[in-house]
Amino acid sequence: MDTPATAAKTRKAEYCRCGVIFCDEAGRITAASKDYIWPAGMKAKAGEDLPAELLLLHAGEWVFLEKDWFVQAEGKGRVEMLLFRRIRAADQVLGPYGDSAINEGMVHMVLNNPYEGLTSVDREGKVTFLSPVNEKWLGLEEGGGMGLPLSSFAPGSRLAEIALTGVSDTTQVVDIQGQTKVTVNLPIKKGQKVIGAVGRILFKSTDQIDKLANRIRTMELKVERYETLLDEMRGNRYNFDKILTNNKPMRALIDQARRVADSSATVLILGESGTGKELFAQALHEGSARRRGPFVAINCSALPHDLIESELFGYDEGAFSGAKRKGKPGKFELACGGTLFLDEIGELPLESQAKLLRVLEERKIDRLGSTSPISVDFRLLAATNRNLESSVNTGKFRSDLFYRINEFPIELPPLRSRRDDIPLLSKHFLEEITHKEKLPMLTISEEAKAALMRYDWPGNVRELRGLMRQMTWKTQGHTIELHHLPAAFTEEGTIIGASGSLEEQLASAERAIIETALETAQGNRALTARMLGIHRTALYKKMTRLGMEM
Numbered sequence: 001m002d003t004p005a006t007a008a009k010t011r012k013a014e015y016c017r018c019g020v021i022f023c024d025e026a027g028r029i030t031a032a033s034k035d036y037i038w039p040a041g042m043k044a045k046a047g048e049d050l051p052a053e054l055l056l057l058h059a060g061e062w063v064f065l066e067k068d069w070f071v072q073a074e075g076k077g078r079v080e081m082l083l084f085r086r087i088r089a090a091d092q093v094l095g096p097y098g099d100s101a102i103n104e105g106m107v108h109m110v111l112n113n114p115y116e117g118l119t120s121v122d123r124e125g126k127v128t129f130l131s132p133v134n135e136k137w138l139g140l141e142e143g144g145g146m147g148l149p150l151s152s153f154a155p156g157s158r159l160a161e162i163a164l165t166g167v168s169d170t171t172q173v174v175d176i177q178g179q180t181k182v183t184v185n186l187p188i189k190k191g192q193k194v195i196g197a198v199g200r201i202l203f204k205s206t207d208q209i210d211k212l213a214n215r216i217r218t219m220e221l222k223v224e225r226y227e228t229l230l231d232e233m234r235g236n237r238y239n240f241d242k243i244l245t246n247n248k249p250m251r252a253l254i255d256q257a258r259r260v261a262d263s264s265a266t267v268l269i270l271g272e273s274g275t276g277k278e279l280f281a282q283a284l285h286e287g288s289a290r291r292r293g294p295f296v297a298i299n300c301s302a303l304p305h306d307l308i309e310s311e312l313f314g315y316d317e318g319a320f321s322g323a324k325r326k327g328k329p330g331k332f333e334l335a336c337g338g339t340l341f342l343d344e345i346g347e348l349p350l351e352s353q354a355k356l357l358r359v360l361e362e363r364k365i366d367r368l369g370s371t372s373p374i375s376v377d378f379r380l381l382a383a384t385n386r387n388l389e390s391s392v393n394t395g396k397f398r399s400d401l402f403y404r405i406n407e408f409p410i411e412l413p414p415l416r417s418r419r420d421d422i423p424l425l426s427k428h429f430l431e432e433i434t435h436k437e438k439l440p441m442l443t444i445s446e447e448a449k450a451a452l453m454r455y456d457w458p459g460n461v462r463e464l465r466g467l468m469r470q471m472t473w474k475t476q477g478h479t480i481e482l483h484h485l486p487a488a489f490t491e492e493g494t495i496i497g498a499s500g501s502l503e504e505q506l507a508s509a510e511r512a513i514i515e516t517a518l519e520t521a522q523g524n525r526a527l528t529a530r531m532l533g534i535h536r537t538a539l540y541k542k543m544t545r546l547g548m549e550m
């Protein structure tokens, strides 16, 4: 492999204090200078294949390997470096130069490379070298910056900091003088001592690097956008100050919840549907040290039983037919560093309850189809509108899980037990909805107010919100009159047909609300869904479930 010609050239390279490597068209190493070391620390040997990533990266261009590149630069002009080129014929690099010219030629080319600006500073941040392209870019005379503090003419540069800390700043995409550039800043060390720093700015980079810089820039912009969005979403989340109430027992509950928020206790939030359980869960998360982490909510009653486990635990590649090729993380994993809120926990199948208990005890999960457990760090909050104790007695809920999640129970009262909240919440929802829909604010007549106060609100605050939404569409004027309210409100203190179990009463209230909304929207399903603040498909599902005519 090592012909006399290439052997001579590698010797020359060693003489130049450059690591040089040669390879043929197929990417096989034909010769390497003695001290050519891959970034992984292995010596390059003739006869071996070039690592794939180098072939890919370099594709015939000059490349300076960041890790080993520019190992030391002392004063002006003397550099030790590692150069690499994939060449067709060695002569393309070394041919035109005579023996002594190799050193000069290569060093000259690197220092005067019009595509890269080099700057070095000493420990005090004073310039020890500026390549011509940098001088030109900074508007300096030849040699004009030498010996001056770099900060005096390039205030944005971090090089002086690197010369002090010795911590490299590799491959940053930065905006300098209105242009996006790729920079690499490395400390210069003598033994263990940091004696300065050297920085590289890529000017007219290769197409690959330009594309890379653009991709990184686009990704950075995306990340910025998502971070803003996340912050907005966080801002939209409820905290304790956003839970409105005039009711004393509710205020006491909020105080209790505030106190337990920043603990690791599992809070079990009990209460009828629509009383604000999810609101409390969000506020507990926001009041904890995990607030910067994710808040992941899952409604156990909304998922078919056979999907619950894959949603909670995730699955590995090829775990079952139809699974996404790459696998998918489950909610336990997604909630890492944050809070997992299991809504309607009473609906969890017994088998999943056993698995949940194990996760809570071991803090580890196994994705479906995987045998390597993953550690998970989340705080559990749970909610239910069922009486879990009676579910334990009937064998529908595991007692050990019940005791495990019942560390701090909070029971939210139904709206009918805190009627003093009705005027406050009605006004709040009217303001919120009219503002959002750009409609005039409504007032409520005394008669209508009295009817709202009398009503039993089986759907609790959610029902009140839905009604206020309907009213903003239904009342053409500025006042909600008694006759605008659904029939259920005109019957003294009762709902039409409101007898039977809570579930039956809820269904009957839901049916009445949908019917009124449909009537107001003159049968227009899309408008009805909008009025009710739900998606059209959700409206169809509800109508089917409630046995309503489509």
Ligand SMILES: Nc1ncnc2c1ncn2[C@@H]1O[C@H](COP(=O)(O)OP(=O)(O)OP(=O)(O)O)[C@@H](O)[C@H]1O
Binding pocket: 242, 243, 244, 245, 271, 272, 273, 274, 275, 276, 277, 278, 279, 280, 343, 385, 461, 462, 465
């Ligand atoms: N005190 C309150 N202040 C403001 N809004 C409230 C309050 N209580 C409830 N809401 C609103 O009522 C609606 C229902 O609340 P939430 O979803 O938290 O109830 P839930 O008890 O979790 O219901 P479900 O059991 O059906 O999941 C939400 O739109 C919520 O914003």
